[in-house]
Amino acid sequence: MSGTFSNSPSSLSRRGFLAATGAVSLGAALTACGGDSGSTSGSSSKPVGQADIDKAMKTPTQLTFWTWVPNIDKEVALFEKKYPAVKVKVVNAGQGTPQYTKLRTALKANSGAPDMVQIEFQAIPTFTITDSLLDLRPYGASALKSTFVDWTWGQVSGSKGEVWAIPQDTGPMGMLYRKDIFDRHGIQVPTTWDEFAAAARKLHKADPDVYLTNLAANQVAAWHGLLWQAGAKPYVTSGKSDITVSVDDAVSQKLGQYWGTLAKDGVIGVEPDFTDSWYAALNKGKYATWLTGAWGPAFLSGSAKATSGKWRAAPLPQWDAAKPSSGNWGGSTTAVIRSTKNPIQAAVFAQFLNSDPTSAKMFATEQFFFPATKTLLGEASFLGDAPAFYGGQKVNQVFADISAQVDPAFQWPPFLDRVATDWTETVGKSLADKTDTVRALGSWQSRITTFAKSQGFTVKGG
Amino acid sequence: MATTTTAARTKVPPRRRQVGTAGVLFIAPFMALFLLLFLAPLGYAAYLSLFQEKLIGGSTFVGLDNYTTALKDPQLLKGIGRVALFFVIQVPVMLLLALCFALALDSGLLRLARVIRLGIFVPYAVPSVIATLMWGYLYGPDFGPFAQISHDLHLPAPHFLSGSWMLGSLANIVTWEFVGYNMIILYAALRTIPGELYEAAAMDGAGAWRIAWSIKLPALRPALTLTLLFSVIGSFQLFNEPSLLMKVAPDVIDSSYTANLYAYSVAFISQQTNYAATVSFILGLVIVIVSYAFLLTANRRRTA
Numbered sequence: 001m002s003g004t005f006s007n008s009p010s011s012l013s014r015r016g017f018l019a020a021t022g023a024v025s026l027g028a029a030l031t032a033c034g035g036d037s038g039s040t041s042g043s044s045s046k047p048v049g050q051a052d053i054d055k056a057m058k059t060p061t062q063l064t065f066w067t068w069v070p071n072i073d074k075e076v077a078l079f080e081k082k083y084p085a086v087k088v089k090v091v092n093a094g095q096g097t098p099q100y101t102k103l104r105t106a107l108k109a110n111s112g113a114p115d116m117v118q119i120e121f122q123a124i125p126t127f128t129i130t131d132s133l134l135d136l137r138p139y140g141a142s143a144l145k146s147t148f149v150d151w152t153w154g155q156v157s158g159s160k161g162e163v164w165a166i167p168q169d170t171g172p173m174g175m176l177y178r179k180d181i182f183d184r185h186g187i188q189v190p191t192t193w194d195e196f197a198a199a200a201r202k203l204h205k206a207d208p209d210v211y212l213t214n215l216a217a218n219q220v221a222a223w224h225g226l227l228w229q230a231g232a233k234p235y236v237t238s239g240k241s242d243i244t245v246s247v248d249d250a251v252s253q254k255l256g257q258y259w260g261t262l263a264k265d266g267v268i269g270v271e272p273d274f275t276d277s278w279y280a281a282l283n284k285g286k287y288a289t290w291l292t293g294a295w296g297p298a299f300l301s302g303s304a305k306a307t308s309g310k311w312r313a314a315p316l317p318q319w320d321a322a323k324p325s326s327g328n329w330g331g332s333t334t335a336v337i338r339s340t341k342n343p344i345q346a347a348v349f350a351q352f353l354n355s356d357p358t359s360a361k362m363f364a365t366e367q368f369f370f371p372a373t374k375t376l377l378g379e380a381s382f383l384g385d386a387p388a389f390y391g392g393q394k395v396n397q398v399f400a401d402i403s404a405q406v407d408p409a410f411q412w413p414p415f416l417d418r419v420a421t422d423w424t425e426t427v428g429k430s431l432a433d434k435t436d437t438v439r440a441l442g443s444w445q446s447r448i449t450t451f452a453k454s455q456g457f458t459v460k461g462g
Numbered sequence: 463m464a465t466t467t468t469a470a471r472t473k474v475p476p477r478r479r480q481v482g483t484a485g486v487l488f489i490a491p492f493m494a495l496f497l498l499l500f501l502a503p504l505g506y507a508a509y510l511s512l513f514q515e516k517l518i519g520g521s522t523f524v525g526l527d528n529y530t531t532a533l534k535d536p537q538l539l540k541g542i543g544r545v546a547l548f549f550v551i552q553v554p555v556m557l558l559l560a561l562c563f564a565l566a567l568d569s570g571l572l573r574l575a576r577v578i579r580l581g582i583f584v585p586y587a588v589p590s591v592i593a594t595l596m597w598g599y600l601y602g603p604d605f606g607p608f609a610q611i612s613h614d615l616h617l618p619a620p621h622f623l624s625g626s627w628m629l630g631s632l633a634n635i636v637t638w639e640f641v642g643y644n645m646i647i648l649y650a651a652l653r654t655i656p657g658e659l660y661e662a663a664a665m666d667g668a669g670a671w672r673i674a675w676s677i678k679l680p681a682l683r684p685a686l687t688l689t690l691l692f693s694v695i696g697s698f699q700l701f702n703e704p705s706l707l708m709k710v711a712p713d714v715i716d717s718s719y720t721a722n723l724y725a726y727s728v729a730f731i732s733q734q735t736n737y738a739a740t741v742s743f744i745l746g747l748v749i750v751i752v753s754y755a756f757l758l759t760a761n762r763r764r765t766a
Contacts, residue, residue: 101730129517218712241518271604275710280605414517417731425716432713451732456518 048138048344056344061086063346066103067118067334068095074366075359079352086345088116096120097417100127107132107339115340116350120332121155122224122412124164125237127335129414134336135162139347147355152372154408156333159238164335166354169369171293171330172403173225173316176300179391180310181210181288189314196317197262203288204267213289214269214281215259217432220423221329222273222291223255228327228410230255230319235413236461243413243452244461248445253438254319260430260437270431279303291316293329294370294399301389308389313398315405326402327410331372370399377403413448415455422447511739521736528740538741541721542698542748544629549697552633557689559637560644561682565674567645568652579649583642590639594706597635598623602710623711632703640696644689651685652678687760691753698749701726721745 065088076088093099100123106112127133141163145153152167185206190196200212216222227234232251236244262268269287271278281287282304290296297313318324334350353359363369364376371377377400386392413419422444430440452459511528515521532538563582567575600606601622609619622631663673701722708715717727729738
């Protein structure tokens with residue numbers, strides 16, 4: 001189940017980051033990072049002819065692919081079978097942030113970078129800002145647009161229509177809940193956030209050891225998913241150096257007020273997720289819901305085995321029940337590094353891996369990834385899956401419906417790691433310490449603004 | 463006379479030259495590695511610390527700007543202050559414990575001395591990452607054993623991971639990890655004291671306490687200086703433990719909790735490698751100054 005876990009962006013990356021910190025020697029890393037990349041080489045956006053592609057795919061080539069997806073060799077083998085001349089070396093360079101850190105180091109050193117790389121949706125802008133990714137349009141990527149769920153295509157597209165990566169899996173957000181706990185306390189599945197808040201108070205009052213949910217004070221990805229659902233546009237980039245930051249606008253404040261009050265009143269948990277304590281809490285029924293991405297069901301069934309049969313899935317509660325919407329948490333893509341010496345083969349690989357029907361399906365059946373292709377999301381065998389862990393409920397169907405409600409316009413900032421850390425130290429801290437969350441949003445806003453300005457951005461908004 | 467002197471003269475230089483080449487050969491591997499792995503990176507980091515790179519606009523030479531910024535950087539100063547406080551409290555406790563264990567083992571009065579010695583040393587063999595994860599679990603406010611016991615006794619669970627306890631909880635982990643290591647150094651130093659000294663002291667009527675105070679402790683001074691020096695460096699570089707506990711207590715440990723953590727987050731979260739180089743240099747400088755001050759006072763005491 002660790003495979004699906006890799007889809008939870010920040011939690012995962014933080015865990016990986018912590019594991020890696022022990023091994024990283026700062027001095028060595030610093031010196032390795034120092035070089036100026038200045039990689040101006042790259043492709044023009046002129047289409048590459050089919051003849052060139054055919055020729056390249058028959059030329060013996062060795063490609064390197066950095067990915068943390070377990071057993072991805074099976075999908076890679078399909079590619080190698082179709083293109084026997086091209087060999088792909090799969091390297092696990094860490095999950096999430098540790099991998100990105102290594103990649104940045106390699107890019108700056110101008111050596112050691114892979115040809116293709118696993119990259120989460122939210123990390124794409126942090127690599128396009130340094131011109132590190134190859135625009136896949138010349139290699140026929142545009143033709144794949146209709147293959148993938150609309151909002152995922154928005155996530156991988158650049159402002160000028162560039163295609164920076166090919167979607168692999170997604171995490172539209174829903175709510176997993178403990179039917180037994182709900183039944184015991186006579187709680188209806190909340191469909192609006194108002195009902196959710198009322199249920200949180202009712203449940204905790206009835207049983208002080210149980211909380212309706214946990215909003216992890218270190219999980220900026222969940223916060224972004226909730227912002228996304230609420231229709232926020234926290235970061236809007238236009239051109240290369242202009243960014244509008246509005247993590248403190250009316251929508252955000254509504255969210256801050258809502259969650260801040262629930263946390264302050266102590267009717268929801270705020271403990272860090274993906275820790276031993278958190279796993280124990282899920283197994284022992286401390287939390288009655290988990291607001292999570294579509295990778296959550298498979299992940300939970302592996303990590304809370306003790307509670308099998310008690311869980312069900314439902315859409316997120318809504319701000320406006322008439323216009324149901326959701327955000328996304330997690331999911332990743334395959335991108336091609338601009339410095340690759342074999343752009344054609346690498347680009348074909350990225351496209352094949354995620355759009356070839358057999359390969360794409362394998363991700364859903366082998367790694368339990370939540371699909372990014374429209375075909376799979378409509379496939380009866382996928383939608384009909386009724387795991388016993390969820391009492392025979394067709395969980396995939398629930399999340400497939402949610403996937404259609406994700407806003408395609410949400411954007412990520414080009415310095416996400418810093419934004420995430422600043423969230424934990426302002427908004428997350430306010431939740432954990434039960435202080436004013438709305439005010440913390442202001443600190444978050446000003447921290448991001450200060451940092452962005454120091455990095456040469458023109459910052460607008462507030 | 464003349465022949466002997468010329469003979470001597472002609473003889474000496476070649477021998478010296480031989481020694482010279484052999485010496486150079488012997489130290490060459492060290493010098494090569496020293497240059498390559500120590501001086502070169504250090505020099506490069508110093509060079510980097512004079513630049514400023516932005517996501518938009520690239521790299522520019524800024525001279526000592528980074529240093530003036532760092533010296534006024536509240537996050538860095540707070541981090542250094544915090545590790546200094548940590549050092550002042552944790553190190554004396556740890557060294558005193560190590561000293562007590564070493565003296566007890568050396569007294570020969572303990573049964574199962576070998577088992578005890580190994581037992582105290584074993585935590586050092588546990589990688590600090592694992593040790594911290596283990597303690598992080600033990601400290602857990604809900605399902606950790608301490609919390610469970612308090613729960614069973616209907617007492618409030620101790621807040622090991624709260625803001626006011628955190629530094630102590632960290633100190634406990636570091637002490638647990640390094641007491642055995644320091645004990646071994648002190649114990650080894652005690653074993654080098656010749657037995658005749660004890661016999662002589664016993665003849666003069668000195669008891670066990672007197673022997674410990676007047677013979678063992680003075681003989682331990684160089685070893686104590688060494689352990690203290692290691693502790694200075696270890697404390698000021700505190701990194702693994704807080705960076706791992708950050709995961710379970712993100713509201714207490716922020717990215718600038720210790721100076722070293724700050725350097726790391728500046729480099730890899732903010733991607734300001736140049737400023738990270740500066741921060742690392744300043745931290746290194748602080749360590750050199752503190753270490754030097756300790757050595758100086760230790761030497762002065764010894765000569766006095």
